[in-house]
Amino acid sequence: MSEEFADAFGDEEEQSPAGGHSHAEPEPELVYSSAVEFFADLLAQSYVREVNEGAAFAWCPEWYKHPEALIRMEAIWRAWEHLRLEPALGVSTWWLNHADPHMRMLMDKEGPFKKCAYDGHKTPARDRTALPHKTPEAGIFD
Secondary structure, X not given: OOHHHHHHOOOOOOEOOOOOEOOXXXXXXXXXXXXXXXXXXXXXXXXXXXXOOOOOEOOXXXXXXXXXXXXXXXXXXXXXXXXXXXXXXXXXXXXXXXXXXXXXXXHOOOOOOHHHOOOOOOOOOOOOOOOOOOOOOOOOOO
16 A cells, blocks of 8 residues: 555554553454455455456456555455454454445446456556545634
8 A cells, every 4th residue: 555545544553642652452463464465365256246348347457556446455455354353243244334335336337447347457547637626724624
């Protein structure tokens, strides 16, 4: 995951209110080392769908080159790593609240793989811009 996204997900060390480091329990060891490994080993094997030309779903085999797909897959993977430890409803919660909603967006024919669905991966055009955004005026969130 890029540094700009890492900051948004709080990959920094947890700090106590006094500014020092907390002594919380150590994080459980991850099963997968990355979103790409998680996808290849678990998620791709779990979603068996007809994709692309003539199918109801779009997919790009180079999904990791699409920023939206990469950040969604990172979210799916991190949610799985956390919820797999919940003994009763963790996996069900993960499917219903994380995997299925994100995958529905990714596989939508109008989603990020729209141009890849027929001829393979298409690098997003350089002239394509992010959603419009204006910086909020000072004090709006105070």
